[in-house]
Amino acid sequence: MATLKDVAALAGVSVKTVSNVVNGYAFVKPENRRRVEEALSATGYRPNLGARNLRRGRTGFVALVLPELVVPYFAELAGLVLGAAQEHEWNVLIEQTLGTREVERDTLASLGPHMIDGAIVSPEALQARDFGELAPGIPVVMLGEHSVDLPIDHVGIDNVEAARVAVAHLIGLGRTRVAAIGAHPHRGTAAQRLEGYRLALADAGLPVRDELVATALNYHRRDGAEAMARLLGAAEPPDAVFCFNDLLAVGAVRAAAERGVRVPSDLAVVGFDNTEEGAYSLPSLTTVAPDKAAIARAAVDLLRRRVDDPERAPEHVRTPFSLEVRESTRGGA
Amino acid sequence: MATLKDVAALAGVSVKTVSNVVNGYAFVKPENRRRVEEALSATGYRPNLGARNLRRGRTGFVALVLPELVVPYFAELAGLVLGAAQEHEWNVLIEQTLGTREVERDTLASLGPHMIDGAIVSPEALQARDFGELAPGIPVVMLGEHSVDLPIDHVGIDNVEAARVAVAHLIGLGRTRVAAIGAHPHRGTAAQRLEGYRLALADAGLPVRDELVATALNYHRRDGAEAMARLLGAAEPPDAVFCFNDLLAVGAVRAAAERGVRVPSDLAVVGFDNTEEGAYSLPSLTTVAPDKAAIARAAVDLLRRRVDDPERAPEHVRTPFSLEVRESTRGGA
DNA sequence: CATCGTTGATACAACGTTGTAAAGCGGCCG
DNA sequence: CGGCCGCTTTACAACGTTGTATCAACGATG
Numbered sequence: 001m002a003t004l005k006d007v008a009a010l011a012g013v014s015v016k017t018v019s020n021v022v023n024g025y026a027f028v029k030p031e032n033r034r035r036v037e038e039a040l041s042a043t044g045y046r047p048n049l050g051a052r053n054l055r056r057g058r059t060g061f062v063a064l065v066l067p068e069l070v071v072p073y074f075a076e077l078a079g080l081v082l083g084a085a086q087e088h089e090w091n092v093l094i095e096q097t098l099g100t101r102e103v104e105r106d107t108l109a110s111l112g113p114h115m116i117d118g119a120i121v122s123p124e125a126l127q128a129r130d131f132g133e134l135a136p137g138i139p140v141v142m143l144g145e146h147s148v149d150l151p152i153d154h155v156g157i158d159n160v161e162a163a164r165v166a167v168a169h170l171i172g173l174g175r176t177r178v179a180a181i182g183a184h185p186h187r188g189t190a191a192q193r194l195e196g197y198r199l200a201l202a203d204a205g206l207p208v209r210d211e212l213v214a215t216a217l218n219y220h221r222r223d224g225a226e227a228m229a230r231l232l233g234a235a236e237p238p239d240a241v242f243c244f245n246d247l248l249a250v251g252a253v254r255a256a257a258e259r260g261v262r263v264p265s266d267l268a269v270v271g272f273d274n275t276e277e278g279a280y281s282l283p284s285l286t287t288v289a290p291d292k293a294a295i296a297r298a299a300v301d302l303l304r305r306r307v308d309d310p311e312r313a314p315e316h317v318r319t320p321f322s323l324e325v326r327e328s329t330r331g332g333a
Numbered sequence: 334m335a336t337l338k339d340v341a342a343l344a345g346v347s348v349k350t351v352s353n354v355v356n357g358y359a360f361v362k363p364e365n366r367r368r369v370e371e372a373l374s375a376t377g378y379r380p381n382l383g384a385r386n387l388r389r390g391r392t393g394f395v396a397l398v399l400p401e402l403v404v405p406y407f408a409e410l411a412g413l414v415l416g417a418a419q420e421h422e423w424n425v426l427i428e429q430t431l432g433t434r435e436v437e438r439d440t441l442a443s444l445g446p447h448m449i450d451g452a453i454v455s456p457e458a459l460q461a462r463d464f465g466e467l468a469p470g471i472p473v474v475m476l477g478e479h480s481v482d483l484p485i486d487h488v489g490i491d492n493v494e495a496a497r498v499a500v501a502h503l504i505g506l507g508r509t510r511v512a513a514i515g516a517h518p519h520r521g522t523a524a525q526r527l528e529g530y531r532l533a534l535a536d537a538g539l540p541v542r543d544e545l546v547a548t549a550l551n552y553h554r555r556d557g558a559e560a561m562a563r564l565l566g567a568a569e570p571p572d573a574v575f576c577f578n579d580l581l582a583v584g585a586v587r588a589a590a591e592r593g594v595r596v597p598s599d600l601a602v603v604g605f606d607n608t609e610e611g612a613y614s615l616p617s618l619t620t621v622a623p624d625k626a627a628i629a630r631a632a633v634d635l636l637r638r639r640v641d642d643p644e645r646a647p648e649h650v651r652t653p654f655s656l657e658v659r660e661s662t663r664g665g666a
Numbered sequence: 667c668a669t670c671g672t673t674g675a676t677a678c679a680a681c682g683t684t685g686t687a688a689a690g691c692g693g694c695c696g
Numbered sequence: 697c698g699g700c701c702g703c704t705t706t707a708c709a710a711c712g713t714t715g716t717a718t719c720a721a722c723g724a725t726g
Contacts, residue, residue, distance in 0.1 A: 003711095004714095013676090014675065015713085015714095016677080016715095023714080029675085047447075048711085050383050050386050050392065050447055050711090050712080051712035054387055054680095054712080055681055055712080056714075059383060069402070069408045069411050069412040070409050072405065072610075078402050079402040082427065083429070091426055092426070093424055093425070093426055094425065095424075096415050114379065114380075114383055114384075115383065115424075137334070225613075250614075276403065280554045280587050281583075281614060281615070282587060337682065337684095338682080346705080348682090349706060349707080350705060353684095360703055360704055365704085380682085380683080381682050384682035385682075386683090387711050387712070387713090388684045388710080390711080447712090
């Protein structure tokens, strides 16, 4: 593997001159520049990023810390972050925490100091106060959970409002027993979506019935199916359900189908995340559609700005969302 | 950020002694070891991986190069590779090629030399001959396509046999007009699965009808739906279809449903990859289930062995698969 | 002609780590 | 007591890069 030294020897100049050419320094005699460039391509020189970073103190890597790649929302988001990061010449290191807070912390603690310029974190178990200790100097952008009181850059949609809109849509169909699937003791987003759910019911003058709010400790298809089964087993089953993500909704739809409950006529279903899976499922899912590309772009931009100026005040970017109405809430009653 | 020097100063020993403690060198006086360890935790020392790697010539990173994270199969696989790599203390750099061969080549060419110890590549557009030039010195393990003639480590299932089993299953249901979706001019796996499809038909004495073989240039849900629409528009539509991945199958099922074709009674469907999405779709998908965990583990192990001994003969690991029979081929006729 | 600023090139040190060689310090054997 | 061996520690160099200081050459300016 060719180094600057090799190239310099071949071109008959000093190492630094080659470095200057590589880095676009202006004052290099055309003749020398030409010879260096020739030598560069002759040797197929590639800078040793490790050495460069050691010198510069930057690494060119950012970490993307998220719960699980098998969750389509995160997979889609990861893909978009990869693309956005590429434009900043950043390579992305993906870290799966599988929902355990130890991993979230260890990852940042071990990678943080030297190997990454910053991190984009989609926290699941991580609590607000963890952030202080985990990465004293590491630029971090947080996704999803919106905790305004934290002095950390943050990108996300207005979860309360999004949930409210989703549930209002169900109520607008004439449904009166609207259930929710996805309550969770430790998740900030869950609390916010539940809040939106309550708001929508209150707006419509409907009571919040505890037996219609189903907890889901994970947000996988299985959890949605189990929660739906429980809801349908009740004395007065729901005629609509708002699921806190599309996977829960997919599971709910299946559980309904297995019990002969028809969607949407017997049960209207709304999901969250607008995953492609929901668009193709039978019936296709009405869902809250966050602008994932905007989230990814905003997160990377925010991280770039923080890396360039660590002293700037933390910013909270609110990205848009829309409600995608599909078969799971269309027609029927 | 504390360095070895800081720790050494605090403990009153040389830098190298600290380094020795950190690296588990045996001959350090207990007394010194104790003081060093104290100083280590007092300063919260973290090795600068960049510098370490510069010295060692290893980076602790491996690249996982794959077409797209939004394809559930790749997302699931990526998650498993992440886990397997963790056990080797490797960090994984995920690179999306979006199916363009330039990216596949550029990625390896630019990351290869210095930033990664090796790469696990799931090639899409990449041709066999590209491999020679792209990464002269980089240890590479290839996934999926099985080209025995290449001197490169490789992990995958027997695609021909897997496809044969899948189609034989359809024929076993009494179906006689079995279609295939997923033919592709440049994909090795597509060719192999098509071969298996032909073998199964031949075994059963059925003719291979060109009009029942649908091309799909991408393997997304949309492509499956479009291909199915074409097949169903034919004079004599199929009564069964083998899709080269689950996404195509999901799209095919939807296209069928939109035309009032019932699955499985009018049309039996088999997919490939055993994604969780297929297990929950309505109807749930019969599918070829490769042992993804085994693939991930084998790929990482193989890469580890190649990195440790670059001279060893390339190996081809064949991982097991099974046929997961579900609703899309159960009952009906 | 002396001085100065600009252009162009270079040597050197430094980033933080680890391998190498060597040296200090015992104790043990002859 | 001299020499040798094993344990323990250290100084030094090196990995490949880039910032700083320096130096040389040159034309322009006073």
